[in-house]
Amino acid sequence: MSQITLLVDASKCTACRGCQIACKQWWDLSATKTTQTGTYENPRDLESNTWSRITFHEYESGGKFQWLFLQSSCLHCTNAACVDVCPTGALKQNATGFVSFERDLCNGCAYCAEACPFGIPRMETINALTGEAKASKCNMCQDRVTNGMTPACVKTCPPGALQFGERTAMITKAKERVETLKARGYPEARVYGENELGGLRRMYVLTAPASAYGLPDSPQYPVLASAWQNVIQPFGYVATALAVVGLALNWVATRRSRLNHVESLAAPAPEAPAEKEEV
Amino acid sequence: MASVATDVAARPEQALVLRFTAAERVAHWVHFFAFTVLLGTGMFLYVPWFQPFALGASGEAARLAHRAAAVVFMAAPLIYLIWSPREFFYSLKESFSWGADDWGWLKNAWNYYAHGRTGTMPPQGKYNAGQKFNALTQIVTFWLFVITGLVMWFGRGSVPPDLFLLSVVVHDLSVIATVLLFMLHIYLVAVHPLMRESITAMFEGTVSEEFAAEHHGKWLTERVFRKRKDVKRQT
Structure with a gap:
């Protein structure tokens, strides 16, 4: 046209x-x-x-x-x-x-x-x-x-x-x-x-x-007019998506480690030496 | 430190301590209700997929609901303040008091919450460092929401255009900040296995002494037990 x-x-x-x-x-x-x-x-x-x-x-x-x-x-x-x-x-x-x-x-x-x-x-x-x-x-x-x-x-x-x-x-x-x-x-x-x-x-x-x-x-x-749809909206989506992924990963990690935890309750004697993240 | 309280349900006859007063619980749920309504109706403008809801009759309903919920949102802290001023100011003071134990909590939070490790956490007050951070963000965004919201509600056409546009932007950024915290909050109380009892606290007001000892040791010894002694002395 x-x-x-x-x-x-x-x-x-x-x-x-x-x-x-x-x-x-x-x-x-x-x-x-x-x-x-x-x-x-x-x-x-x-x-x-x-x-x-x-x-x-x-x-x-x-x-x-x-x-x-x-x-x-x-x-x-x-x-x-x-x-x-x-x-x-x-x-x-x-x-x-x-x-x-x-x-x-x-x-x-x-x-x-x-x-x-x-x-x-x-x-x-x-x-x-x-x-x-x-x-x-x-x-x-x-x-x-x-x-x-x-x-x-x-x-x-x-x-x-x-x-x-x-x-x-x-x-x-x-x-x-x-x-x-x-x-x-x-x-x-x-x-x-x-x-x-x-x-x-x-x-x-x-x-x-x-x-x-x-x-x-x-x-x-006006600078702020473009900020809304071009910056703030996408930022909100990305931040929310990252948060969902982060929480899901945490949930997985927690479920795995909770088993270890219960075992350690059964045998509480030695504190596990500073063993970092299980992979 | 007391042992871990993951299997509370399995152990009957737990000693219970009052964690949240009725005023705190009512204010919390009023705030929760207002926030979710505001979030739901606000999303109509923020997310393009929901645009159809912003139009016509549903748009009018959303606009009205957003304003009605805004009034409730503003009233929620007042309920807390008027009904239970002592607890209100105690919690406020706590949220602004940060010490070595709080930094210790932050340092160990990942290990503790992701790997279920205990024993390395420094004892926490009524609110742990994460809850304090949540409270501080809630306080800051509360005022940002209220001020920018009122500007958009009543300042249309009478405030400088830049102030209006800035209000829209700040309102939206506050939404992003609170939504992220909200997700974390829901996850911790409803999904995370170590924190099951914290939601009971918000419904019934009480937690087991064991849970309190593990998660809020300082608060238990310094406030709950001391109060109990006071009661004993009086009787």
Whole structure:
């Protein structure tokens, strides 16, 4: 299967938030009641029922002001920490590269939310005492994409800031766009996500440094995320297996020596001189 | 030293001594019950083969059982402390007191337990060095389990992500440590021929004087017999 990528050209985004609504509509996610806090950004953060939203940022460089808009959502890392820590298989890496999510399989442990280098998954706590919860995040419209359609947000984007397709084609497009932007007076234009964390399947064309958009400049895979399944689990199996073997050997040795022991009880006179392990 | 007590059952009319008080036995079995439930339900997340159990209704039941058992687990030492504070602090003090006899025990443990040799073991207190080691590990992992467990239970989303991930890792390492000890513990009390009486002690509270003399000589002479003299003096 070919590798897919969703390319977000932030320089074309008009912040209409059509993608936000298309996402809610397709996935039947409820609206959130919000209050005006002096910004167009609404809602102010991702939520368990808001998987994607437009963020607004002000940036000044070289005497030039930019109002930056960005579609903030799951970046679908190729080296996805959330997939590595998920104990139930609710999060999986699709063969085409995106990170799928099965809500039914999620047991609410929140390991993914804690391991994500971008802080994307949101936990919907159903009962804090019993720990009942569900994670949620963008799943790249897994139902649409695996049936040959584009994600709902891409389908709806009026200025064509969102594009979806084969990864190498998207990378070529992104690089071309960066050159165009540079020629048009955006010297800081760049591609974000070509190599970060093995390649992000939501890749950005930016006109300012990543940090100006609220993205980490160099996202890092959390060390502890790989420790669990790669080190601790195998270590536990090996240690347990060795213990079983050790105890079994001890049992065999004990059974043999117990006979000697009973004999020595019958004739207790001389202490056996320090005779070491019987072979 | 007294002779070996392997064939206790064959000798009737054994003098019995109280090894574990009712408080100790109840606390032990409550701890045992909580630990096995926690281990069983925790394995759903640890072992990939058990993943199906972590999903759906059984997953919800496991999640609830793990939390309920965690409360019982935290309560077990409190039962011991409140019901029998004297024995609690005595055992605690014993577990932290290590001397030449303990190192001697460790040195001879293999010969003794694998080859059934006696006579070379230094006399032990209420707990031998192995039991002390078990107790110390239980104390350390108890706090690790409780702290990291509470972080994962109530700190979700509000503690720093690194602390949460560290808690998962420490919780898992504590599981490995305790499971290894648990296996050794079960093996020694249920399988090992020299230790048959120790499980009786945990059910009925008593062991034969002979067993006590062989395995816990110091405790027998310094604590049990001295107590007995006190009783005699009073009457």
